[in-house]
Amino acid sequence: DVKVTQSSRYLVKRTGEKVFLECVQDMDHENMFWYRQDPGLGLRLIYFSYDVKMKEKGDIPEGYSVSREKKERFSLILESASTNQTSMYLCASSLFSLVRPRNNEQFFGPGTRLTVL
Amino acid sequence: QQPVQSPQAVILREGEDAVINCSSSKALYSVHWYRQKHGEAPVFLMILLKGGEQKGHDKISASFNEKKQQSSLYLTASQLSYSGTYFCGTEPLSGNTGKLIFGQGTTLQVKP
Numbered sequence: 619d620v621k622v623t624q625s626s627r628y629l630v631k632r633t634g635e636k637v638f639l640e641c642v643q644d645m646d647h648e649n650m651f652w653y654r655q656d657p658g659l660g661l662r663l664i665y666f667s668y669d670v671k672m673k674e675k676g677d678i679p680e681g682y683s684v685s686r687e688k689k690e691r692f693s694l695i696l697e698s699a700s701t702n703q704t705s706m707y708l709c710a711s712s713l714f715s716l717v718r719p720r721n722n723e724q725f726f727g728p729g730t731r732l733t734v735l
Numbered sequence: 736q737q738p739v740q741s742p743q744a745v746i747l748r749e750g751e752d753a754v755i756n757c758s759s760s761k762a763l764y765s766v767h768w769y770r771q772k773h774g775e776a777p778v779f780l781m782i783l784l785k786g787g788e789q790k791g792h793d794k795i796s797a798s799f800n801e802k803k804q805q806s807s808l809y810l811t812a813s814q815l816s817y818s819g820t821y822f823c824g825t826e827p828l829s830g831n832t833g834k835l836i837f838g839q840g841t842t843l844q845v846k847p
Contacts, residue, residue, distance in 0.1 A: 622776075649833050660737065660822060660839035661777070668832060676834075677736075708776070714833055722833040723767070724824070726776035 621645075622727035624709055630733045637696040639730050641709030648714035650692035651724065654678060655706040664707075667692055668714055699734045706731050736760070738825045740838035747813050747845050755808040755841045757823030766799050766806040767824040767835060770817075777822060780808075785828070813845045 625640035643650065649668050653661040663676030665684040673684050681703060685693045692711075696703055710724040738759040745753050757766060765784045771777040783799035783806060795817075799806045810817055820842045824835035 651834075653837075658743075658839060660740075661824075661837040662737075663834065663836070666832070666834055674832070674834075677836075712833055720833070721782070722826070722835075723779045723782065724769075724777075724835065726769075726778070728776050 622709055622711055622725050624707075624727040624730050626730050627728060628731050628733075630735065631696075631699050632735055633700060635696075635699050635734075637699045637732065637734075639694040639696075639707055639709075639732070641692045641694070641727055642690055643692075643709075643711040643725070644690065645711060645725065646689065647711035647725075648689070649712045649722070650686065651710040651712075652676075652682075652684065652692065652694045653708045653710065655708055655729070661708065664694065699732075701734050704732060704734045737836055738823055738838040740821075740823060740841045742841060743839070744842040745844070747843065749815060749845055749847055750812050751845075753810045753813060753843060755810075755821050755823075755843070757806045757808070757825070757838055759804040759825050759836075761804065761825070762828040763799075763801060763804050763825050764828045765826045766797075767826075768797055768806075768808050769822045769824065770819045771822065771840075772819040780821075810843070813843075815845050815847065818843055818845045 652664040667686045683695045709727040712724045768780040769777040794811045820840045823838045
């Protein structure tokens with residue numbers, strides 16, 4: 619059974635703290651993604667990685683950074699957490715192929731609900 | 736630049752039909768549809784590729800009109816298990832990374 623796991627389901631942090639969200643996939647996928655989910659705004663891409671040590675900014679990267687040292691693990695870092703980063707964070711992974719057509723179905727983790735006080 | 740989904744929310748009785756639309760301002764290569772049940776991860780339903788195809792999955796089907804950059808998800812004879820939030824994810828024709836741009840979601844509630 620394919621899986622994407624996230625380190626915490628719920629997290630409460632204080633303003634200014636450094637926060638690490640971890641994501642691990644067991645499908646040997648090249649692509650990994652971090653999304654933020656807010657009511658009425660859908661899923662917004664924060665960062666994307668298509669290979670180890672490779673990353674690309676998404677639509678809302680401000681205030682976030684990422685790390686991908688191993689293929690199966692993709693970390694989201696909030697350098698100095700702020701209250702407007704209170705949200706649900708979803709990690710996803712997919713296969714990578716430059717050839718179309720391709721199956722780039724995304725597999726999602728259960729999410730981490732982060733509250734910044 | 737997010738695709739626009741309509742309606743934002745819909746309430747149905749069991750057995751009724753619903754249509755969810757997804758409209759993009761960009762030329763598209765593919766459209767994905769996902770469903771997220773309350774408290775769970777989004778789950779892939781289907782992908783539609785450039786070529787104007789239509790797909791079916793049990794009583795859930797979808798179409799993709801590449802000329803209009805629109806996709807529609809059809810839920811027929813809805814069941815309680817269809818309740819959740821539906822997202823379309825679009826892959827632009829340009830660019831080739833596999834990234835998707837998701838819509839804001841449509842919440843579907845099916846009542847007995």
